[in-house]
Amino acid sequence: xxxxxxxxxxxxxxxxxxxxxxxxxxxxxxxxxxxxxxxxxxxxxxxxxxxxxxxxxxxxxxxxxxxxxxxxxxxxxxxxxxxxxxxxxxxxxxxxxxxxxxxxxxxx
Amino acid sequence: xxxxxxxxxxxxxxxxxxxxxxxxxxxxxxxxxxxxxxxxxxxxxxxxxxxxxxxxxxxxxxxxxxxxxxxxxxxxxxxxxxxxxxxxxxxxxxxxxxxxxxxxxxxxxxxxxxxxxxxxxxxxxxxxxxxxxxxxxxxxxxxxxxxxxxxxxxxxxxxxxxxxxxxxxxxxxxxxxxxxxxxxxxxxxxxxxxxxxxxxxxxxxxxxxxxxxxxxxxxxxxxxxxxxxxxxxxxxxxxxxxxxxxxxxxxxxxxxxxxxxxxxxxxxxxxxxxxxxxxxxxxxx
Numbered sequence: 001x002x003x004x005x006x007x008x009x010x011x012x013x014x015x016x017x018x019x020x021x022x023x024x025x026x027x028x029x030x031x032x033x034x035x036x037x038x039x040x041x042x043x044x045x046x047x048x049x050x051x052x053x054x055x056x057x058x059x060x061x062x063x064x065x066x067x068x069x070x071x072x073x074x075x076x077x078x079x080x081x082x083x084x085x086x087x088x089x090x091x092x093x094x095x096x097x098x099x100x101x102x103x104x105x106x107x108x
Numbered sequence: 109x110x111x112x113x114x115x116x117x118x119x120x121x122x123x124x125x126x127x128x129x130x131x132x133x134x135x136x137x138x139x140x141x142x143x144x145x146x147x148x149x150x151x152x153x154x155x156x157x158x159x160x161x162x163x164x165x166x167x168x169x170x171x172x173x174x175x176x177x178x179x180x181x182x183x184x185x186x187x188x189x190x191x192x193x194x195x196x197x198x199x200x201x202x203x204x205x206x207x208x209x210x211x212x213x214x215x216x217x218x219x220x221x222x223x224x225x226x227x228x229x230x231x232x233x234x235x236x237x238x239x240x241x242x243x244x245x246x247x248x249x250x251x252x253x254x255x256x257x258x259x260x261x262x263x264x265x266x267x268x269x270x271x272x273x274x275x276x277x278x279x280x281x282x283x284x285x286x287x288x289x290x291x292x293x294x295x296x297x298x299x300x301x302x303x304x305x306x307x308x309x310x311x312x313x314x315x316x317x318x319x320x321x322x323x324x325x326x327x328x329x330x331x332x333x334x335x336x337x338x339x340x341x342x343x344x345x346x347x348x349x350x351x352x353x354x355x356x357x358x359x360x361x362x363x364x365x366x367x368x369x370x371x372x373x374x375x376x377x378x379x380x381x382x383x384x385x386x387x388x389x390x391x392x393x
Contacts, residue, residue: 009181
């Protein structure tokens with residue numbers, strides 16, 4: 001898959017103080033750097049190496065990603081929300097590209 | 109403990125383990141819901157069917173595998189379906205058309221379509237499935253090359269088209285053309301022993317349905333979830349690929365994809381799943 005497209009699932013609304021589940025998925029080959037092509041040359045490593053999630057500028061979740069993670073990495077985690085706001089997600093590629101996505105949530 | 113007692117104790121332990129294994133081998137009694145939409149995963153079999161009830165393969169899988177299918181966000185095959193959607197909207201061939209140029213929004217135009225294939229094709233004088241229908245469209249209307257088997261986006265586009273029928277019960281119309289005679293041929297193949305292991309489809313998927321074949325839980329071999337995602341290969345698998353795999357596993361020489369044999373088998377096996385919801389893309393072991 002040539003393009004890396006992020007996808008995020010966040011509930012549209014929640015009660016104050018509720019713990020919500022967030023699911024994220026990005027299409028990415030996650031080339032480990034260990035494989036060889038048919039001429040015997042090593043295929044250069046190209047993976048997502050970091051994933052972060054912020055809520056209204058405050059870090060909620062962060063993780064480093066290593067070459068053993070398979071293609072199209074999927075992260076699921078929970079967060080407690082006290083106020084309405086925006087979740088910002090970012091995935092950092094080895095080549096420096098940062099893929100981002102945003103989701104708003106209404107807290108009442 | 110003397111020697112004989114030990115043996116007896118071991119036998120009891122074995123029996124307990126086997127007993128539990130026997131219970132676990134039954135298909136579960138649950139309803140599959142995908143994003144809150146209820147699927148028909150067990151239903152009364154059509155007339156003339158060897159079973160009283162037909163079961164979706166979903167009921168035979170482990171809890172973890174089943175869970176992957178209940179939410180399209182978790183379903184790894186949905187990436188393939190998205191690729192299929194991109195192909196749907198991409199212009200290809202000399203006529204400068206995409207699928208969408210004629211068919212518009214697939215959510216409207218392809219709704220329920222996948223549940224009624226294979227259909228009789230008058231021009232070719234044989235049944236066609238979604239894959240062959242795509243190729244026919246590509247050749248006749250788009251001026252594009254037909255997809256070789258399983259290549260070029262065939263699986264993804266097929267999955268995208270069939271996904272538009274998610275939840276629609278499978279129903280093929282055997283009165284079209286000579287479809288009934290292909291059904292007969294498919295039935296004969298289904299019950300014919302084949303290969304070095306000398307097994308027919310029916311030996312596993314009918315006689316031993318619900319039992320374990322080593323670590324694998326034998327289902328009815330329904331194809332309502334195809335193209336399906338297999339965790340084993342980490343990708344979409346087409347019906348004809350699965351047929352070929354099964355025939356290879358009984359150590360027989362396997363027919364070409366879309367050959368008369370496999371098309372007849374597809375007609376017959378699709379009929380065996382009459383009434384089950386289209387689950388495309390399913391998730392299996």
